Amino acid sequence: IELDEGDEFYLSLTNVGTTMRPDLFDPHTVHFHGFPNAATVFDGVPEVSISINMGGTLTYYYNIVEPGTFIYHCHVEATEHMEMGMLANLYVHPAQDVTGCSDTTVCAVAGRKGGPGGGAAIGQPEGYAYNDDDGTTGFDVEAPLQVSAFDSDFHDAHIAVQPLPFAALEGNYPMINGRGYPDTIKDPAVPNQDPLTLNMGPPVDDGFLGDAGAILNNGEVSQDMGAAVSVTAGQRLLLRLSNVGIDRFYTLTIPGLTMKIVGTGAKLMRGVDGKNIYQETASVNFGGGETHDVLVDIPATAAAGTTYFLHTTELHQMGNKTQLDGGMITEIAVN
Numbered sequence: 001i002e003l004d005e006g007d008e009f010y011l012s013l014t015n016v017g018t019t020m021r022p023d024l025f026d027p028h029t030v031h032f033h034g035f036p037n038a039a040t041v042f043d044g045v046p047e048v049s050i051s052i053n054m055g056g057t058l059t060y061y062y063n064i065v066e067p068g069t070f071i072y073h074c075h076v077e078a079t080e081h082m083e084m085g086m087l088a089n090l091y092v093h094p095a096q097d098v099t100g101c102s103d104t105t106v107c108a109v110a111g112r113k114g115g116p117g118g119g120a121a122i123g124q125p126e127g128y129a130y131n132d133d134d135g136t137t138g139f140d141v142e143a144p145l146q147v148s149a150f151d152s153d154f155h156d157a158h159i160a161v162q163p164l165p166f167a168a169l170e171g172n173y174p175m176i177n178g179r180g181y182p183d184t185i186k187d188p189a190v191p192n193q194d195p196l197t198l199n200m201g202p203p204v205d206d207g208f209l210g211d212a213g214a215i216l217n218n219g220e221v222s223q224d225m226g227a228a229v230s231v232t233a234g235q236r237l238l239l240r241l242s243n244v245g246i247d248r249f250y251t252l253t254i255p256g257l258t259m260k261i262v263g264t265g266a267k268l269m270r271g272v273d274g275k276n277i278y279q280e281t282a283s284v285n286f287g288g289g290e291t292h293d294v295l296v297d298i299p300a301t302a303a304a305g306t307t308y309f310l311h312t313t314e315l316h317q318m319g320n321k322t323q324l325d326g327g328m329i330t331e332i333a334v335n
Contacts, residue, residue: 001090004097005131007064014057015244021123025160027051030060031075034266038063044075050172051076064111067094067130068266069144069240069291071120079246085178088245089144090322091283092266096131103233107135125218129238129293130268136276137262139238139295145310147252148244148326149174152321170322174226174312179214180326181318186214201227227330229310234300237332239310241292250328251313252281254296256285265292283313298334306334 003009015028029051031044040048042060045300052058073087110127125138149171157164160237213221217300231237239259243250253259261279263267269277284292312328320326 003064003092005092005095011060011063012057013052015054017054024031024097025054027076028074028235029076030072031069046076064092067092069293070164070266071242071244083246089146089242091240094128094131096128110226113229129263140235141231142238144240145227146177146242146244147250171247174317174328175298175331176328177225178332179224181329183216184330194273200262210242229332230335231298233298233302233334235298237296239294241291241294243286243288244289249285251283251285253313254310256308256309260295261292263296302334306335308332
C-alpha cells in the first residue's frame with residue numbers, strides 16, 4: 001500500500017475463510033504496525049480492537065499524518081497467520097514532495113508530483129523519504145524490499161492438519177518480497193488483465209504492484225512485486241527495508257556500495273538538537289517488525305551493465321533449506 005501524508009485511508013477487510021482447511025474458522029484483523037492510531041478500535045490487536053469472523057467485513061479508517069516505511073499484518077494468532085503470508089509493505093510519502101521545503105533552492109517540489117524536471121533537474125529528486133527541510137533524504141529511485149522466511153516443516157504440518165511446531169519454528173526459505181533468488185529478479189511474464197473489462201494488456205516489466213506476477217521455474221505465477229532494482233549511474237536509491245520474519249534478525253549488505261540509514265521505525269534519524277544522525281554502514285541488521293529507510297548513492301562512474309548484489313550476510317540464508325538456488329538475494333542493475 002502506497003500513500004501520501006495527509007491522505008484519509010479506508011481499508012476494508014473481508015474474511016472469506018479457506019477451502020483447503022474448512023476446519024479453520026479463525027477471525028482476522030489488520031494491524032498497521034507502528035502507526036499512531038487515535039483509537040485502539042482500528043489497531044488490530046484482538047484484545048483491544050475488533051476481529052472479523054468468517055463472512056464479516058470491517059472498514060478500517062486511518063488519518064495519515066506521518067511519513068515513513070511501515071508494515072501491516074494480521075494480529076490474530078500472529079505467528080501462525082504471518083507465517084501463512086498475511087503481511088505486506090505499507091509506505092507513506094511526505095508532504096515535502098508536494099510543498100518542497102522552506103529553502104526552495106535546497107529541496108523543490110518532488111518530480112513524482114509533477115514538478116519541473118520530473119526528478120531530473122539538479123536539486124530536485126524524484127521524492128523525499130521524510131520532511132527533512134534540508135533535502136538530505138531526496139532520492140531518484142525507490143524500492144520497497146521486504147525480507148522474510150517461512151518454515152517448510154511448519155507448512156507441511158499445517159496442510160496435514162498436524163500440531164504446529166511453534167517452539168521449533170525456523171525460517172528455512174528466506175525471501176525478498178516473497179521470492180527466493182533467482183526468482184527475485186524475474187520480470188512479470190504474464191500480461192496485465194483489467195479486472196473490469198477482462199481485456200488483456202501488454203506485459204509490464206517494472207515489477208511493481210498491479211503487474212502480473214513472474215512465471216517461476218515450476219510454472220507457478222509468483223506474487224506481483226519482484227525485488228530487482230534498476231538504476232542509472234549517479235542516481236540515489238532509496239531502499240525501504242522491512243523485516244516481517246517471525247524468528248530471527250537478518251543482515252543485508254551490498255558489496256561495493258555504502259548504505260546510509262536516514263530513517264528507522266518510520267522516524268527521521270534526527271537528534272533533539274536538530275542535527276541529522278544518519279548512519280553510514282556496510283550492512284543493515286534488523287529484526288522482525290523493524291523498518292529502515294536506506295539511501296544508496298550509485299557511483300557516477302558505474303558503467304551500464306554493472307550489477308551489484310544485495311544479499312544477506314548469513315551464507316546459509318542464501319539458499320532454501322537443502323537447495324542451493326533460492327534465498328535472500330537480489331540485484332541492483334545499472335541501466
